[in-house]
Amino acid sequence: MVLIVNYGMGNLGSLVNMLKKIGVPAEISSDIKDIESAEKLILPGVGSFDNGMKKLQNLQLIEILNKKRIRDKTPILGICLGMQLFTKTSEEGNLAGLGWFDAKTVKFRVNKDSSFKIPHMGWDTVNIRKPHYLFQDMDINAMYYFVHSFHVICNHEEDILTTSHYGYDFVSSISKDNITGVQFHPEKSHKFGMKVLENFCNN
Amino acid sequence: MIRTRVIPCLLLRGQGLVKTTNFEHPKYIGDPINSVRIFNEKEVHELVFLDITATNEKRSPRFDLISNIASECFMPLGYGGGIKTLEDMHQIFSLGVEKIIINSVAVESPSIIQEASDLFGSQSIVVSIDAKKNFFGDYCILTHSGKIKTLWDPIKWAQEAEQHGAGEILLTAIDRDGTMKGYDIPLIRSVSKSISIPVVACGGAGKIDDFNKAIHEGGASAVAAGSMFVYYGKHRAVLINFPGDEELTSGGLN
DSSP: OEEEEOSSOSOHHHHHHHHHHTTOOEEEEOOHHHHHHOSEEEEOOOSOHHHHHHHHHHTTOHHHHHHHHHTSOOOEEEETHHHHHTSSEETTOSSOOOOOSSEEEEEOOOOTTSSOOSSEEEEEOOEEOSOOGGGTTOOTTOOEEEEESEEEEESSGGGEEEEEESSSEEEEEEEETTEEEESSBGGGSHHHHHHHHHHHHHO | OOOOEEEEEEEEETTEEEEEETTEEEEEEEOHHHHHHHHHHTTOSOEEEEESSTTTTTOOOOHHHHHHHHHTOOSOEEEESSOOSHHHHHHHHHTTOSEEEESHHHHHOTHHHHHHHHHHOGGGEEEEEEEEEOTTSOEEEEETTTTEEOSOOHHHHHHHHHHTTOSEEEEEETTTTTTOSOOOHHHHHHHHTTOSSOEEEESOOOSHHHHHIIIIITOOSEEEESHHHHEETTTTEEOOOOOOHHHHHHTTOO
């Protein structure tokens, strides 16, 4: 059973719709017991870093998420803000992140008069840096929908799963052991996003 | 490298889709759910639905319809029309919509832009600006689906909206709406160069080259169109259509 963690940040409707479309039974919950019994977890997220961490703290989910990660080695997929929360800190806020990756989240550095407007919003490609089931059989023309003003910087090269380019190369997905994170929104990326979710759920 | 977003902008009137000319004479196009399915198949980049009578009828957004539309959409979806409160926005987001588009309420009460942006993230808050030339050739902003004139000019209002935390501006030239005669490039340029958030050009697109002009000459970050994607041929037969990636690229867009 795939569980979508509902911590009040993010557009769960689209995620549920796409999972339904690909025939994966999924539940949405913020209940510790439900998270405890999930086989896989998805941490979605749209919004600001501090808001995200505060909500996780208020719902007392950090402990159970850590248990699932370390004790059960449950596959966990972070999406957009969800992925950023895996890092240690973010320039967007003051609170500490989950710290699951030795990485930080920073604002896009673009010149004020550059043609690169913030947020990075739209369809873009990813460059795969290491083999991983998430991008198995990725279509050569695959594009994914991004909408973000901050991006992750990894301190360890081996955590980088894909990079993308917007003014400069930046990390667009990360993975380590049973944890993966994607900066883009698979639930909004048509058949390409569907493939990513399928790969995650069926692995 | 990021692909230029090309966005069908569909107008809802009652339970059906319509197309207007200069914001008037709505003509029935078809069923919204069917249209979404077709656009989904054609893998459009993003979809926008605007309920053009909600605000004037003093009614809330039709949440059931929005929910049905969203459940068929596997690309980003924007919705506007009749949104008055943060609660409206919250409900719409929870249905699977990515962006909410506000117009009249933003002009009436600009602080709602900041409140919404703080709560939901600025990237999901679009301020829609409908501009029309007056008798002297200057632009002014209209609200309530083009029924009420305000004293704002597009540049100043766009800057105000940006300062209040809007993530994007949807800029529509009322005089070009439904004409398929090309975008109002001077209008687009004057607004995009005075703000740093993305401008989505709307009103007048008739061919792919119009998209090029809006991006390269107008400085728009994305392009939206209505008639171009629902009409076909010189007799304007109703036919949902959307150019493929190759057509867009060879047209000079990417």
